[in-house]
Amino acid sequence: MRAFGRSIRPEWLLEEGMTFLNHGSFGATPRRVLAAQDRWRLAMERQPVRFFIDELGPAIREAAHALARTMGARGEDLAFVENATGGCNAVLRSIRFEPGDEIVGTGHIYPAVDATIQYVCDCTGAVPVMVEVPFPASDPDEVTRRFLAALTDRTRLVVLSHITSATALVLPIEPITAACRERGIGVLIDGAHAPGMVPLDLPALGADWYTGNAHKWLNAAKGCAFLWTNPDSRFDRVSLHPAVISLSYPAGFPDEFDWVGTRDPSAWLSVTEALAFLDEWGMERVRRHNHELVLAGGALLADGWGVEPAAPPAMTGSILALPCPVEVEPTKEACDALRLRWWREHRVEAMAVAFAGRAWVRISAQIYNELADYQRLLEITR
Ligand SMILES: Cc1ncc(COP(=O)(O)O)c(C=O)c1O
Structure with a gap:
């Protein structure tokens, strides 16, 4: 079996000579997955009518089945969306909230999802309730306790990253989901980073909806994401609509999601090649390696910077936040400027982010990374 590390980076298009420590933000797609995507584009352009009318529907369902199987799920319970933002939008905008209904989230929610909650509340009179999750984090049970304490008779939905x-925290979604189910509260999980980073068994988890990106840690092409709905949910799937209403309305899930107007579906269809790529390396081996590497890289940086990582190993996948060692204002603009300086001056790509009144550095570990990459980040921040 081939070793991981810098020598396999040519499997991706990633530029020579840079240090790339941010697989997390947008993923990176291997050449062979892009080649598969190109083959789908060629099939589409050689006979567009045959492709869209006769071939596309079955091809989407076949890809949905392949992706669902990796998460213990059935293809008929999964639809493709462009991204996790789209998956969250579909669910949040399909529920008929009443004024005063509570939607529970946290300040750690991705800003686009947070904005969608705000939009839905503005439209319906529902109320956002934000749970304070301690950061840096040390105890998943404390996170669970805080969520459970926020549930009331008016809680209609819990949105969990x-x-x-x-902040790169793996949240204790299992106990929170179980408690919500017991109380008849809907659960939407935004698993943007999870597929390919942590093991997933969607039916066992038991949330009502789970959305995730394949274009991050599954190495699929950009625009490949999914929304899974629980067949045992008390929320009916005929009322679940994509953010764009199109020809299949009012069929609901998944039919309406399979056709949202003419678009390039090649990212969705190439997911099978991304899964084959990961299978060759060994999905579990990749996950374990990335987890161990981010912990080792994080320890190296923490030691050099004289800080502590912001999460314990039990709450870490293959991204990790650490206090920023460079004095910088805790604002988005200042953190973006720092990131850009690292890139322009040193060809190092690592995320700097402001959260809770201070600046943090978030590192990623993917199989093309090695310890020397984190050493390089340390060198340029000394
Ligand atoms: C938790 C979470 N949700 C949503 C997103 C947005 O992903 P996308 O732009 O693919 O919708 C991200 C991106 O990093 C994320 O971390």
Whole structure:
């Protein structure tokens, strides 16, 4: 079996000579997955009518089945969406909230999802309730306790990030989901980072809806994401609509999602090649390696910077936040400027982010990374 590390980076298009420590933000797609995507584009352009009318529907269902199987789920319970933002929009905008209904989230929610909650509340009179999740984090049970304490008779929906974006925490979604189900409260999980980073068994988890990106840690092409609905949910799937209403309305899920107007579906269809790519390396081996590497890289940086990582190993996947060692204002603009400086001056790409009144650095580990990459970040921040 081939070793991981810098020597396999040519499997991706990633530029020579840079240090790339941010797989997390947008993923990176291997050449062979892009080649598969190109083959789908060629099939589409050689005979567009045959492709869209006769071939596309079955091809989408076949890809949905392949992706669902990796998460213990059935193809008929999964639809493709462009991104996790779209998956969250579909669910949040399909529920008929009443004025005073409560939607529970946290300050760690991805800003686009937070904005969608706000939009839905503005439209319906529902009320956002934000749970304070301690950061830096040390105890998943404390997170669970805080969520459960926020539930009331008016709670209609809990929105959970499986892995938080800027702060890189794996949240204890299992006990929170179980408690919500017992009380008849809907659960939407935003698993943007989770597929390919942590093991997933969607039916066992038991949330009502789970959305995730394949274009991050599954190495699929950009615009490949999914929304899974629980067949045992008390929320009916005929009332679940994509953010764009199109020809299949009012059939609901998944039919309406399979056709949202003419678009390039090649990212969705190439997911099978991304899964084959990961299978060759060994999905579990990849996950374990990335987890161990981000912990080792994080320890190296924490030691050099004299800080502590912001999450314990039990709440870490393959991204990790650490206090920023460079004095910088805790604002988005200042953090963006720092990131850009690292890139322009040193060809190092690592995320700097402001959260809770201070600046953090979020590192990623993917199989093309090695410890020397984190050493390089340390060198340029000394
Ligand atoms: C938790 C979470 N949700 C949503 C997103 C947005 O992903 P996308 O732009 O693919 O919708 C991200 C991106 O990093 C994320 O971390």
